[in-house]
Amino acid sequence: MNAKSAGVLVGIVIGLIVSFFAIKFFNRDGKIRTEYDEMQEIIRGKAYRIAFFTLVIALAILLVLDIMEVALPMTNSVLYFGLIVIGIAVQAGYSILNGAYFGLNNNKAKFWGVMITVTVINLLVSIMAIVSGRMVVDGKLQDPCINLLCAALCGVIAIFSVIPKKADEE
């Protein structure tokens, strides 16, 4: 394991710890577990199912590309993270549109604040990477692209969570 790999591993562990406390912060009652009602549970189940099949299709496409020996213009890290983003985006998008993303004990204002903060931080890191020429090397998207993907995901979730939707109609 080299220094870069160790740094990434430490970053992931710190991210998981921060996420654990962020969930407590998001919930009004300070509980780790977000509570959903019966309709939300059903919608979220559908959302996970759609996200699962979306990922299966995405992986099948990647498999075909691999068999055809098509080289993708990105590092493996960016590719794997991109797949994670696709899965989360589909699950979150479907849940948000159907009023099942926020649980009964979630604090929407805090959630929105954290998502915007994460978006801005990742966007700044991405801009710095673009300016210093670390985003694309030899025609391939490099690891800083993960920050851009993260900013896009959090930004879209934050915007979607505040725009009016059919499920919100009285």
Next chain:
Amino acid sequence: MKNLKLKAARAGLDLSQDDLAKRVGVSRQTISAIEKGDYNPTINLCIKICKELGKTLDELFWQED
């Protein structure tokens, strides 16, 4: 099919969807979906709603032919 009886009973007690949702422990979107006929609640939720609105299951959820 829209549940106008539920909507009328709720409005009769001057409760908003959010008020009723908090009293029965669900999201406002769920009450909205039940009133619009987009979601069929479980019997447990039906009973909770009936108790809060002082109505019977027949009065709120029985569909006339």
